[in-house]
Amino acid sequence: MPWAVGSPDIYPVQGREAAPFPSLALQRAGSSALAFGLLCILVAFDATRALDWWGASTAAPLSSPRLDLASFLLSLVGEPHMTGTIALLLAIQGWRRHGGSGLTPLLLFIGVGLEVVLKYVLPHPGPPALFARELHLPAFLHFSDSLMLHFPTPYSFPSGHMLRATFLVALVSVHRPRWHAVGWLLILAMAFTRVYGNEHWLSDVVGGALLGWGLAQLALAGYKRGDAGPYGP
Numbered sequence: 060m061p062w063a064v065g066s067p068d069i070y071p072v073q074g075r076e077a078a079p080f081p082s083l084a085l086q087r088a089g090s091s092a093l094a095f096g097l098l099c100i101l102v103a104f105d106a107t108r109a110l111d112w113w114g115a116s117t118a119a120p121l122s123s124p125r126l127d128l129a130s131f132l133l134s135l136v137g138e139p140h141m142t143g144t145i146a147l148l149l150a151i152q153g154w155r156r157h158g159g160s161g162l163t164p165l166l167l168f169i170g171v172g173l174e175v176v177l178k179y180v181l182p183h184p185g186p187p188a189l190f191a192r193e194l195h196l197p198a199f200l201h202f203s204d205s206l207m208l209h210f211p212t213p214y215s216f217p218s219g220h221m222l223r224a225t226f227l228v229a230l231v232s233v234h235r236p237r238w239h240a241v242g243w244l245l246i247l248a249m250a251f252t253r254v255y256g257n258e259h260w261l262s263d264v265v266g267g268a269l270l271g272w273g274l275a276q277l278a279l280a281g282y283k284r285g286d287a288g289p290y291g292p
Contacts, residue, residue: 084280091273098266102183102216107262114261115190118254127194130252137220137249139171145227163278167226170274174219174267178212183263185215190257218259221267222274224249229275 101107135141146167153161228242250268253259259267 082280084276088273088276088280091269091276095266095269095273098262098269099177099181099216102262102266103181107260111186111260111262114254115186115257118251119190119192119257121255122192124195126252126255129248130256131194133245133249133252134220134256134258136245137224139219139223142167142223142227143171149227149230160281163281164230166274166278167223170222170226170270171219173270174217174222175210175212177216178214181214181216183214183216183260185263186257186260192257194256215259216263217266217270218253218263219267220249220253220258221246221264222271225268225271226275226278229272230278233279 098107146164149164150162153164155161225246228246232239232242246268250264253264254261
């Protein structure tokens, strides 16, 4: 009987063929890894320069208080301590329900390790001060600067914010389909604001999203067949 994926469980359906969920997730992880590897090569050879400058020069003139606020808030949401805490809580919940297979959210920290290594070994300096701007924020948000963690690295590829946010959204939205659209709107908004805020090039954003998506697929493939995952009923 054919199978289809509606959640992490595998449901039989009539008249349609689809790969069992673990196999499908592994295929997606492999495709993401291939795409990410190719992007790393392009970045290493500076082949993304034209696209990166187009993205930065397109976003730069769009300055507005509302976009400044959105950029700040999304940066705060994607901070390492915020996303790391969520991943730890999901792993604890998953371990309590499903044992070792529920610990796959911890793959996020492997992604962070890869991010840091690449930011030291892959020559790709971040956007120049030419595109920089001071964010105009409400006075009551100024205290929030202390919540931002800054770890200076020589290079900017890939975007850690995009890696972490994409990983969590991809992981959770499978188990909470009602959040799917909201989660991916958040990812798109974050992708724009990372470039808008002059934090990353467009290639950095795409690289972070590919790495986060691929690791999320590996995490999903780690659940046992028929397992509802750590966030399901």
